[in-house]
Amino acid sequence: MLQPFLPATLLFTMVNELSAGIIVLKKEAANDFYFFYLNDYAKKLYWLDPQASILGQPLSSQMIWQDPSVLERLQRAYRSSVSQSFEQLIRKDASGSDTELWYQIKTQRHDDYLVLLVEDISKRKRFEAHIHKLAFQDELTGLYNRRYFLSRTPQLLSLAKRFQWSCGLLYFDLNGFKEINDTLGHSAGDEVLKQIAWRLSKLSREQDILFRSGGDEFALFLPQTSESCALKTAQRIAQTFDESIEISGQALRPGASIGIAVLPSSEAHVDSLLERADSAMYLAKERKELEHVPIQLWTPG
Numbered sequence: 001m002l003q004p005f006l007p008a009t010l011l012f013t014m015v016n017e018l019s020a021g022i023i024v025l026k027k028e029a030a031n032d033f034y035f036f037y038l039n040d041y042a043k044k045l046y047w048l049d050p051q052a053s054i055l056g057q058p059l060s061s062q063m064i065w066q067d068p069s070v071l072e073r074l075q076r077a078y079r080s081s082v083s084q085s086f087e088q089l090i091r092k093d094a095s096g097s098d099t100e101l102w103y104q105i106k107t108q109r110h111d112d113y114l115v116l117l118v119e120d121i122s123k124r125k126r127f128e129a130h131i132h133k134l135a136f137q138d139e140l141t142g143l144y145n146r147r148y149f150l151s152r153t154p155q156l157l158s159l160a161k162r163f164q165w166s167c168g169l170l171y172f173d174l175n176g177f178k179e180i181n182d183t184l185g186h187s188a189g190d191e192v193l194k195q196i197a198w199r200l201s202k203l204s205r206e207q208d209i210l211f212r213s214g215g216d217e218f219a220l221f222l223p224q225t226s227e228s229c230a231l232k233t234a235q236r237i238a239q240t241f242d243e244s245i246e247i248s249g250q251a252l253r254p255g256a257s258i259g260i261a262v263l264p265s266s267e268a269h270v271d272s273l274l275e276r277a278d279s280a281m282y283l284a285k286e287r288k289e290l291e292h293v294p295i296q297l298w299t300p301g
Helices: 008-016 040-045 068-080 122-136 146-163 177-184 186-201 227-240 270-285
Strands: 021-029 032-038 084-090 099-108 113-120 166-175 209-214 217-225 245-247 250-252 255-263 295-297
Touching: 021 040, 040 113, 068 084, 068 099, 068 113, 099 122, 122 146, 146 166, 146 209, 146 217, 146 270, 166 227, 166 270, 177 186, 186 209, 186 217, 186 227, 186 245, 217 227, 227 255, 227 295, 255 270, 270 295
Parallel strands: 255 295
Antiparallel strands: 021 032, 021 113, 084 099, 099 113, 166 217, 166 255, 209 217, 245 250
């Protein structure tokens, strides 16, 4: 016949050998909790000596637990008697990697206890970041790719409509890039693209989206701008093309054709911005023999 309860020693061994942290906290003061139990894996997560005991010590005695947001979540769970889960990023470990922990809080109000299940999710987070990078970052230049622009921009356009901002897109294509590839080779062409991407990244604001659309085409999305501001940005970009690029002992000075589309938030859509900026770029390209970096602002009609 099966016994209704596991022997205490067996239960203790099972909990202690789990590959997840188990922490039991007891509420004994107005604004603090005390350590009542930690299994071995929990000690490992917090870099505690397996032989050391912090039982009976207040939570605030451990530096890693002094994060106000963590303490607030514990207090909230205790007051509401509602289980909660959250994530915490903690300091770098000996290997130089950040550690991200996931907590699930179970409340036992009748005994003034909180039971915490803690898991190290660092590897999963790094894997997710790697997948995100593969999906949304251009491998050659390190800039965002067109897929990221198409994914992120609708959210920014919704924000622009809420605040009635005008949005702009600068679309530019390198002039003379094919000749660089043909005469110096594709490795030289790749280096030109990387250096141009680096220079462009220095000109974009934090809220802008600079991306490589493909080949020798780049674009800069401005979620809050005006025609005059977009033109000034294009002129600053044009100035970067006046500086030569040193490749294989040769000073190269590729040009670019820049098309600009600025639309009020009520008319701004991803497709309309791309279409009009692209049309303006091709109009600018008609002057590439006369200007090193021709700039064209899209206008209706």
